[in-house]
Amino acid sequence: MKSGFIGIVGRPNVGKSTLLNAILGEKIAITTAKPQTTRNTIRGIYTKLDEDGDGVQMVFIDTPGIHKPRNKLGEFMTDAAIGTFNEVDAIIFIVDGPIDKGPGDRYILDLLREIDTPKILVINKIDQMSPDEFEGIYRTYDEMGVFAEVFGVSALKGTHVEELIACAEGFMEEGPMFFPEDMITEDPVRFIASEIIREKILLYMEDEIPHGVAVEIEQFIEEENMTRISACIYCERKSHKGMIIGKGGRKLKGIGKSAREELEALLGTKVFLQTWVKVRENWRDSDIALSNFGYKEENR
Ligand SMILES: Nc1nc2c(ncn2[C@@H]2O[C@H](COP(=O)(O)OP(=O)(O)OP(=O)(O)O)[C@@H](O)[C@H]2O)c(=O)[nH]1
Numbered sequence: 001m002k003s004g005f006i007g008i009v010g011r012p013n014v015g016k017s018t019l020l021n022a023i024l025g026e027k028i029a030i031t032t033a034k035p036q037t038t039r040n041t042i043r044g045i046y047t048k049l050d051e052d053g054d055g056v057q058m059v060f061i062d063t064p065g066i067h068k069p070r071n072k073l074g075e076f077m078t079d080a081a082i083g084t085f086n087e088v089d090a091i092i093f094i095v096d097g098p099i100d101k102g103p104g105d106r107y108i109l110d111l112l113r114e115i116d117t118p119k120i121l122v123i124n125k126i127d128q129m130s131p132d133e134f135e136g137i138y139r140t141y142d143e144m145g146v147f148a149e150v151f152g153v154s155a156l157k158g159t160h161v162e163e164l165i166a167c168a169e170g171f172m173e174e175g176p177m178f179f180p181e182d183m184i185t186e187d188p189v190r191f192i193a194s195e196i197i198r199e200k201i202l203l204y205m206e207d208e209i210p211h212g213v214a215v216e217i218e219q220f221i222e223e224e225n226m227t228r229i230s231a232c233i234y235c236e237r238k239s240h241k242g243m244i245i246g247k248g249g250r251k252l253k254g255i256g257k258s259a260r261e262e263l264e265a266l267l268g269t270k271v272f273l274q275t276w277v278k279v280r281e282n283w284r285d286s287d288i289a290l291s292n293f294g295y296k297e298e299n300r
């Protein structure tokens, strides 16, 4: 039996969470077109066993995008991502364009050079690249000598994801099964529910508001055919509250409906979802609020 941990790291928005979901064949991490979507590390468990129960178990750790923090939430996110570097057996560093697309990739690269953990470079979004563009990016990273492998994938379309999984397997060593065979995440369903609601807010709202939003599940009651969920959406300003609720409550209704549909599919029950919007000014710089919202390692 082989097993181990693999960190998935990179700038915001390069497709880390999309890749995690593609590897697992199931959505456990939320993904949106907005940077800084993921705020916590999210572990996805990939297990492949033969008839004798022998095989491989790999725990992939999706991380928040590494960026220059502008508040304590940003610091928590970046620390959580960088903190995985030394806890894993291999690192997948994802990029989605040429190295000079932004300063972020070079910064992360310099951090990675400092550590001995084996590194795989993944060039994502190849579905959007011309062969020449891909070739150029490939060559830049291949020539560095930092990466054990360089891969082109499309996490969104699933292109070359199987090959990447096989490559990651090569870095696993003899080890125990950490989790039961059928487990794909350790995250409590309450956490996933709060993330799904946050994803819908990110999708429905414009620009700056989503970054100041946190979702707290106040009630989660599982009955036989119905799950009753009550969620509080926190934002940073009164004006944001109005925008989230929308004219006649329409915006919030849309957010709630689309979250409810996804929650019903996830839970396999009807869902009764109640949402409230509250203002908590500057919560992203408040240690107490961050801790309450689960942005502290031990409070997950
Ligand atoms: N065209 C294309 N888009 C992709 C691909 N992979 C991811 N995306 C898109 O890129 C955006 C960001 O994807 P995420 O998976 O949320 O990115 P992330 O790296 O987890 O972002 P953060 O959590 O903010 O750090 C989404 O709109 C995805 O649909 C891909 O292979 N091709």
Ligand SMILES: [Mg+2]
Binding pocket: 016, 017, 018, 029, 030, 031, 037, 038, 062, 063, 064, 065
């Ligand atoms: Mg993400």
